[in-house]
Amino acid sequence: MLYAMKSRFTGKTIFIIIVFLMIYLCADISLANPQQGNWRWRNDNGDVYSAAWKDSLNTPVLITDYENIRLRIENIIHLLSPSEEMEN
Numbered sequence: 001m002l003y004a005m006k007s008r009f010t011g012k013t014i015f016i017i018i019v020f021l022m023i024y025l026c027a028d029i030s031l032a033n034p035q036q037g038n039w040r041w042r043n044d045n046g047d048v049y050s051a052a053w054k055d056s057l058n059t060p061v062l063i064t065d066y067e068n069i070r071l072r073i074e075n076i077i078h079l080l081s082p083s084e085e086m087e088n
Contacts, residue, residue: 033077039072040072042069
């Protein structure tokens with residue numbers, strides 16, 4: 001007489017293992033490629049539109065009097081297809 005082997009894993013356990021395995025395998029794949037674009041320093045003497053620029057675009061600034069200044073950064077996000085992501 002053959003006895004059916006009792007499995008240690010239930011259907012719910014196997015499902016959870018598969019889900020975590022898929023998350024682990026897909027965690028490194030991103031469909032966006034963020035990059036830093038242009039940047040510029042501005043004085044803290046007004047709002048976003050009225051404040052004076054500290055220097056020209058993409059130019060480092062030497063701070064000598066420890067005044068408040070703000071940094072404006074352009075973020076560029078290139079959306080990639082999964083096949084392009086695998087090539088990079």
